[in-house]
Amino acid sequence: MSRPRSVPDAKVMSVVRKLLASGGERAASFAAVSQAAGLAGSSLVQRYGSRQGMVRAALVDGWSDLMARTEAAAGAAPRGAKGGTGFLKQLERGGGDLIALLAPRQRDPALRDLAEGWRARVEAELALRIGTGEGQKPARARDAATLAFAAWLGRLLWQQAGPGGATGLKLKTIVRGRG
Template structure:
């Protein structure tokens, strides 16, 4: 009979994502994650098989959370404009997304997420090619803003970009 998990996979994944954000791929090892979570390194090996398996599982879990957050935001802002949708999703870790693009499966997931979000933005902007083009530009502006916000640099306000593009 397997033992009950005292520390959830979600907690392990949060630790792994934090390590990735602060130190990159090289910052994650079974020993470091074990020290940070209080789990034994062999327990992590048993759960995830390999260090790469643990990192990949953490990244997959982050995408699942972002996809759920996006679906929820789309539903909650169905009668609102594009700015309300992007604000409802909240800040995203653009650096993590960029790192995930090295994995073909995660890159495909990122492309599907982007298409979903651009489609939802487009519906809020009207119909036709102009709405789709504006939605793509808003997505790019929003992601660019996320990168600059992470550096602490002052940037533009999203509502200003929405006004200029619509």
């Protein structure tokens, strides 16, 4: 019978993502994660095999967390343009840093598939909210949702970049398609 883990994977994954966000790929070494998580480096090697395996596991876990946040935001946001704005604001709340960390890291095909699945889910939710008008064509709502997603993600990534990253683009302008 195996003994219980003294430090849960969720904590390790969080530490790895924080190190990635603050210092890039090289900052997430076994030594740095070991020190920050309070877990022996040998335990990390046993769990993840390699530094790349540990980083990949943290990114996969991050996409899972982001998809759960997306589902929660989708369940809470009403239909209509205001609902689209509310949906995106909920995704940003507590998830903006995670999105900024995950979006640029898609070299691995599996991570790219997770990113694509998340993008498609967000766009589908936006299309539901944008396309609620009388006589609105589904294709037009999907196109508007695609543009809204691209503008929103670009704005979010620039804001997360730090000082000087503000774009002045407002969510309601993005969702209503007047940007």
